[in-house]
Amino acid sequence: MNKLPVVATLFLLGIVANCLSELLAYSAKLTQQVLIFSTFTCLILSLIVLIASEVLAHRKARKKNREAKS
Numbered sequence: 001m002n003k004l005p006v007v008a009t010l011f012l013l014g015i016v017a018n019c020l021s022e023l024l025a026y027s028a029k030l031t032q033q034v035l036i037f038s039t040f041t042c043l044i045l046s047l048i049v050l051i052a053s054e055v056l057a058h059r060k061a062r063k064k065n066r067e068a069k070s
Contacts, residue, residue: 020035
């Protein structure tokens with residue numbers, strides 16, 4: 001049961017790789033556009049998660065400092 005996330009991730013990775021190989025057989029230019037779009041989407045989502053986690057950590061630290069001073 002502990003290896004279920006790893007198995008699920010590898011399974012999904014295989015599906016994505018198969019879809020990309022099928023797309024590459026159809027059109028190389030379209031495959032490049034899909035990969036560029038996916039890359040930028042992942043980067044933007046990563047930045048959003050990073051900023052949100054930093055904001056939440058900052059709020060938590062401020063709350064902890066206020067409680068410690070009281």
